[in-house]
Amino acid sequence: MGRNHVRVLTELGDVDLVGVADSSEASLDSALRGRTTPRYTDPVEMLDKQRPEFVVVATPTVLHAEMAELALSRGIHVLVEKPIAATRDEAERMSKLAEANGVHLGIGHVERYNPAILQLRDRLTRGEGGEVHLLTAKRTGPFPARVRDVGVITDLATHDVDIMMMLTLSSVERVYAETAKRIHRTHEDLFCGTLRFEDGQIGMLDINWLTPFKTRELSVVCERGTFVANYLTQELTFYENSEAAGGWDSLAQLTGVAEGNMTRYQVARVEPLRAEIQAFTEAIRGEGYRYVTAENGMATLDVTTALLLAAETKQTIELAVTGAA
Numbered sequence: 577m578g579r580n581h582v583r584v585l586t587e588l589g590d591v592d593l594v595g596v597a598d599s600s601e602a603s604l605d606s607a608l609r610g611r612t613t614p615r616y617t618d619p620v621e622m623l624d625k626q627r628p629e630f631v632v633v634a635t636p637t638v639l640h641a642e643m644a645e646l647a648l649s650r651g652i653h654v655l656v657e658k659p660i661a662a663t664r665d666e667a668e669r670m671s672k673l674a675e676a677n678g679v680h681l682g683i684g685h686v687e688r689y690n691p692a693i694l695q696l697r698d699r700l701t702r703g704e705g706g707e708v709h710l711l712t713a714k715r716t717g718p719f720p721a722r723v724r725d726v727g728v729i730t731d732l733a734t735h736d737v738d739i740m741m742m743l744t745l746s747s748v749e750r751v752y753a754e755t756a757k758r759i760h761r762t763h764e765d766l767f768c769g770t771l772r773f774e775d776g777q778i779g780m781l782d783i784n785w786l787t788p789f790k791t792r793e794l795s796v797v798c799e800r801g802t803f804v805a806n807y808l809t810q811e812l813t814f815y816e817n818s819e820a821a822g823g824w825d826s827l828a829q830l831t832g833v834a835e836g837n838m839t840r841y842q843v844a845r846v847e848p849l850r851a852e853i854q855a856f857t858e859a860i861r862g863e864g865y866r867y868v869t870a871e872n873g874m875a876t877l878d879v880t881t882a883l884l885l886a887a888e889t890k891q892t893i894e895l896a897v898t899g900a901a
Contacts, residue, residue: 577657578634579607584850585632586611591857597622619643623650630680630860632853633657636725641666648673648681655856657684659734659880660873667877671870682856683873685738689851691843692805692812696796697743699803699841705814706799711740712780713794716787719759727763728783729755729883736781737771737883738868738876739794746775747897748879753887758786769883774897801836814839 578598585593597619598604604615616622623631623646630653633643641661644654648670660683661667674681687693700708713736723731741748750772755764766786771779792807801816818836855866882893 578603578632580849581632581634581853582607582611582613584847584853586613588850588853588857591853594628595622595626619646623647623652628652630655630856632684634684637730638662638725641670644670644681645673648677648679651677651679653680653682653856653860655682655684655853655867658686658738658873659683659730659877660870661877664874664877664881667870667874671874674870680856680859680867681870682859682867683870684852685735685868685872685876686848686852687735687739687807688742688868689846689848689855690805690807690810691846691848692807692810693739693743693794695812695841695843696794696803696805699812699814700743700796700798705796705801705803708744708777708796708798710778710780710797711743711794712797713740713782714791715781715783715793717785717790718788719765719785724762727755727757727760728765728767728785729753729769729880729887730763732783733767733769733781733883734876734880736783736794737779737879738872740771740773740777740779741875741879743796744773744775744777746773746777747875748772748779748882748895749774749897750892750894751879751882751886752892753883755887760785764887767883767887769886771879810843810845812841812843814841 582596585591593613595614595616596604596607597616599617608615631647633640633654633656635643637659640656644656647654661670670681715732715736748771751769753767753769756766757764759765766784769781794805796803801814804813815838816836858864859867878895882895886893
């Protein structure tokens with residue numbers, strides 16, 4: 577992920593990439609191939625020599641808090657990759673440090689900037705689908721050799737939990753999970769989970785590193801039909817219930833819903849990572865506030881932590897409702 581950040585940062589006309597730090601010379605070679613950007617194996621040396629206005633933390637999850645705090649304590653704005661941190665305590669510490677130093681702390685939930693998801697959010701907000709009943713996320717693909725420190729719940733489900741809370745504007749009150757380890761030696765690589773939202777919606781997650789092809793899809797079953805968003809192709813489709821004009825009460829009298837028109841909406845494609853970084857730099861310049869906050873990141877972390885606990889204990893886990901994302 578760090579290589580992609582380097583690429584985007586060097587492409588943005590209003591950002592000057594002044595340094596990249598990584599403990600691995602090989603990683604630096606890969607990220608900076610063909611570039612003259614200053615390189616460091618010590619992040620403290622980079623921060624003190626270059627004094628950047630903001631940094632991007634794209635390290636393994638267990639290092640998020642340590643690296644972010646190095647910058648925050650120096651009054652430097654931080655955009656940290658998701659999840660915000662490995663634990664709630666670390667996340668709260670980061671948030672307090674950012675507030676104490678008067679700097680922005682953004683969380684890299686990049687799927688929030690996918691234009692198909694943004695249009696889906698807008699259509700749901702306008703009530704085009706009616707009441708939302710069920711959200712189902714399917715996020716599958718081959719095993720990634722790059723991920724060693726976490727399993728699919730932390731690495732992948734974090735995306736879908738965050739998006740579901742954003743779309744429903746509701747907190748998760750209860751979760752259950754089943755996991756398995758088939759290839760990964762230390763963490764789950766197969767996960768099926770359910771979320772129960774405070775406002776009554778149900779979320780289902782089907783996520784694994786065992787499928788030989790990549791799938792990134794979200795379906796939202798509503799009163800008047802079903803939206804399907806494809807993260808990879810950035811397509812949004814609506815499948816209408818042909819009898820939906822009478823409302824859900826009338827549909828309930830039928831043996832099932834009837835298939836109606838299919839509408840594929842026009843979506844202007846953009847690179848989500850570029851949009852994410854632009855949103856963060858806009859906030860630094862005082863031009864808006866569109867980035868994912870530490871509060872949002874902690875709400876998602878609470879849910880994924882509960883999912884891991886549910887899988888471990890084979891029990892349903894209740895969460896304290898903390899407010900919508």
